[in-house]
Amino acid sequence: MPLDIFSEKAISMTALSQRLDQTQTRLKHWLFEDALPIWRDVGVDKEKGGVYETLGLDGSPVDVNRRTRVAARQVYSYALARRMGYEGDVDTVIDAGLAWLSGPAAADNGLVSAVLTPEGKVVRGEFDFYDHAFALLAYASAKAVRPHDASLESRAVAIRDVLLSRYKHPVRGFEEAYPRTLPLKTNPHMHMFEASLAWIEAGGDETWKTIAAEIADLCLDKFLHPENGSLREYFDGDWNPIEGEMGRIIEPGHQFEWAWLLIRWAAISGDPKFIAPAKRLVEIAETYGTDHARNATIFELWDDFSVKDNKARLWAQTERMKAYVALQSVASDDGQKAGYVDTLIKAAEGLELYFDVPLKGLYRDKMNPDGSFVEEPAPASTLYHIICAIDEMGKASV
Numbered sequence: 001m002p003l004d005i006f007s008e009k010a011i012s013m014t015a016l017s018q019r020l021d022q023t024q025t026r027l028k029h030w031l032f033e034d035a036l037p038i039w040r041d042v043g044v045d046k047e048k049g050g051v052y053e054t055l056g057l058d059g060s061p062v063d064v065n066r067r068t069r070v071a072a073r074q075v076y077s078y079a080l081a082r083r084m085g086y087e088g089d090v091d092t093v094i095d096a097g098l099a100w101l102s103g104p105a106a107a108d109n110g111l112v113s114a115v116l117t118p119e120g121k122v123v124r125g126e127f128d129f130y131d132h133a134f135a136l137l138a139y140a141s142a143k144a145v146r147p148h149d150a151s152l153e154s155r156a157v158a159i160r161d162v163l164l165s166r167y168k169h170p171v172r173g174f175e176e177a178y179p180r181t182l183p184l185k186t187n188p189h190m191h192m193f194e195a196s197l198a199w200i201e202a203g204g205d206e207t208w209k210t211i212a213a214e215i216a217d218l219c220l221d222k223f224l225h226p227e228n229g230s231l232r233e234y235f236d237g238d239w240n241p242i243e244g245e246m247g248r249i250i251e252p253g254h255q256f257e258w259a260w261l262l263i264r265w266a267a268i269s270g271d272p273k274f275i276a277p278a279k280r281l282v283e284i285a286e287t288y289g290t291d292h293a294r295n296a297t298i299f300e301l302w303d304d305f306s307v308k309d310n311k312a313r314l315w316a317q318t319e320r321m322k323a324y325v326a327l328q329s330v331a332s333d334d335g336q337k338a339g340y341v342d343t344l345i346k347a348a349e350g351l352e353l354y355f356d357v358p359l360k361g362l363y364r365d366k367m368n369p370d371g372s373f374v375e376e377p378a379p380a381s382t383l384y385h386i387i388c389a390i391d392e393m394g395k396a397s398v
Contacts, residue, residue: 016338016345017398023348027390032086034361039383040078040093048118050100051093054377059359062377065123068112069131071100072138073384079141084391094142101135102155110158129167129176132159133191140198147203156199160207163192171239172218183234183242186223187254189215193261200268209268216265219258220277229280230303231255249308250301252289253316255281256323260392263326275330282323286343290320294371295350312367314354314382318389320347325392341398348393351386 042059043052051074052061075097078090104120105112114131115124139156146152167175173189176182196212222239223231231254234246241247259278266274288305290297296312297320324344331337354364354373365382366374 013334013338013398016341019345020341020396020398023345024390024393024396027348027352027393028084030355030360031081031387031390032088035383035386036078036081036086036088036090036361038359038361039074039380040089043074043380044093044096045118048120049096049103050118050120051096051380053381054379055362056377057357057359057362057375059362063118066100066116066118067131067381068101068105068114068116069134070381071097071105072131072134073381075101075138076134076141077383077387079145080387080391082145084387084394090145094145097138098142101138109162110155111162112159127167127177129163129174129185129188130191132163133188133195135159136195137191137198140195140202140204143202144198153204156204160211164207169239172214172222173239180237182237183246184237184239185235186219186231186233189218189223190254190258190261193219193265197261197264197268212265213269216262216269216274219262220274223258224277224281225303228284228303228305229277230284230305231258231281232303248303250284250289250303250305251299251316252285252297252301253299253313253319255285255289256297256316256319259285260319260322260326263330266330278323279327282327285320285323294367295346295353296367297347297350310369314351314363314365314367315385317347317351317354318385321351321389322392325396328396338398341396344393344396348389351389 038059042055042061045052050066051071053064053066053070054062056062074093078093082090101112104116107113107125112131112135113122113125114128116122136156136159139152143152163174166178169175174192176184193212193215196208199208200212225232230250232241232247233249233251234242236242259281262274262278266272285297289301294312297316298307299311299313300309302308321344324340324347328337328340328344331340357363362378363382364373365376365379368374
């Protein structure tokens with residue numbers, strides 16, 4: 001083989017490495033210099049406590065009812081910022097989020113209420129599996145940067161014990177409510193899986209591994225379509241896809257997100273059986289669920305891979321990034337890894353489209369099919385997706 005071919009390959013790999021480094025640097029600068037300061041300085045309600053749901057694109061808080069999951073996500077975001085090397089104040093946000101969880105949002109048996117007024121009055125107090133998964137993630141994230149605070153683990157274990165004793169599905173997984181309500185959903189299980197992995201990494205007990213293993217196997221056995229490998233969202237009480245249109249819905253962003261989690265679990269568990277299904281999820285989401293003309297992953301498909309909803313939410317772009325970071329970590333050779341990194345960079349560039357706003361550190365949430373954006377406030381809940389993607393991208397290399 002001529003030497004110039006080797007030279008061209010080396011140049012190409014060098015160029016790819018430079019593009020990756022430039023993108024990593026650019027995103028981290030935006031996060032550290034613009035996003036984290038504004039969501040701390042403006043996004044925390046210093047009078048009533050907690051955090052604001054949204055900020056107007058001019059930076060003004062929008063004082064509407066507050067979902068507990070948002071306080072939990074902000075705890076995660078600022079704890080992760082500290083682990084990423086951010087030297088600014090993170091404690092203001094972590095303290096505000098934890099105080100909301102243990103104060104106004106606190107319910108019986110260590111559980112939390114899902115939605116409250118800004119003044120702390122409960123609006124929706126019935127059990128919500130999704131919000132409790134994020135409470136668990138918040139406590140694990142705080143524990144990672146406050147290892148000597150024993151209350152964090154005790155609060156998480158209290159929630160977990162109630163989930164296991166009262167809301168456990170009779171076969172596998174968890175119920176949405178007690179008494180039962182349908183459909184059963186994959187999305188809260190995905191975040192319970194995520195929280196369990198976070199507790200494993202934070203030094204939690206063996207029960208977290210048991211829960212993670214059960215959800216991972218439930219995903220392969222029931223959540224994934226047996227013929228095409230796609231991820232279904234809604235199920236009946238026996239983990240069969242619910243009848244009708246709901247049973248046919250696919251969310252490409254969730255496919256990317258599950259792939260990231262399954263590959264993480266493969267590394268933790270030492271079981272490679274989760275990697276091939278994860279690759280298939282990415283293949284579907286990239287091929288059918290990503291509009292390459294807009295460089296944006298769309299919201300919903302049908303199970304025949306036709307488009308159901310062509311809007312493109314910001315969070316799905318971050319999950320695309322995370323999936324390719326995971327894939328490059330299990331690439332079979334340098335060529336495959338380079339391909340994954342190249343798509344990772346494209347996904348990051350797609351994310352940056354949402355950052356084109358008058359006030360740096362804020363972002364758009366919904367891209368229309370024509371590439372324009374919906375004019376609306378920036379949701380605080382999305383910072384959790386963004387910071388995780390930027391942190392994950394920092395782990396990629398060529």
